[in-house]
Amino acid sequence: MEGMPHSAEDLLARRTPFQEALAAWYRREARVLPWRTAPSLYKTVVSEFMLQQTQVKTVLPYFARWHQALPDFGALAAAPEAVVLKLWEGLGYYSRARNLRRLAQVLVALPEIPRTTAGWLALPGVGPYTAAAVTSIGFGLPAACVDGNVVRILARLTADHREFRDSATAAKAFAPLAQQLVPARGAGDHNQAMMELGATVCVRQNPLCDRCPVFRFCAAGRAGKPEAYPRLATRPIEKQTVVRIWCESKGALLLHRAQAGARRLAGQHELPTAEQAGLVPAAIAQGPLLARKKRAITRFQIVESIHRAAPPRRLPPDLIWAPLGELDQLVLSGPHRRWIGEILRRPARD
DNA sequence: AACACGGGGTC
């Protein structure tokens, strides 16, 4: 608790009424979500993996499709990785999908499912957040979830003026306070209530303080400037340009397939960059422009231009000819699936 | 501790 503002002690001194006010609000306002109705450990795990760095609204259709195709740990463990990636296509952070599949394989092979937070922490794809979420929601263990929502709420409740270099540092700093606020009973609902409050009321911009069940505990709210917290340093955005080629021949499209062990987009297909095709970007960029697209990845802003190019004489490594009729069966990155579809739907491509 | 990872939401 070193370095924590004095208001953290005030909050802890009133932790029971705080917990009760939050719990009453959650019983009243909790959103109806598919992993909350008829909950199971499997639904909890799948939803928590999908919710890593992804908002509820985005996850909803993916969760439904996933649960239909792979209804339990056994089905997931037995599914080919390509099937799993296909179901994840468009969600991003694809290592989550591979980790989730590996986790299912480990759980199925284990004599029994771990029942401690530390036991879950040791499993693939499970970090401090997910270990706390799964064991508090699934087993009622009193472990605190510290996600972006919880950091924001705690920073506001205590009007913590410290500047954190990034969200991971902030999460670490608030973990002790978060842990002390977890009730001995009902930890799962408490954690979900905190995150729900952050997602729906204590939002980053224009928080709805007049609807906040714990406003009377909030130092930043009293001071009238909740939006000033938390203070997170911002890193400069880097701009990049990428030149890609559109090579269509005999009803097939040239695609690049990231190798299984690749750091990003492992096993997925995208239009090849000029470099991947062994071509000079500046020369390709002279050719006919089919599309210019922007995408943002972490702190990079990337402008990608897609140019028609002649097929390479020899097929460079990792490049494949994908029959147009079979594109649906390949795993593409979300944006590339859209861009390719757009270009293919154009009336006259020639 | 710093960094990479993908995409969508929001103001």
Add this chain to the structure above:
DNA sequence: GACCCAGTGTT
């Protein structure tokens, strides 16, 4: 356009 989001794994 900038920043954020139910973070984790690697270096």
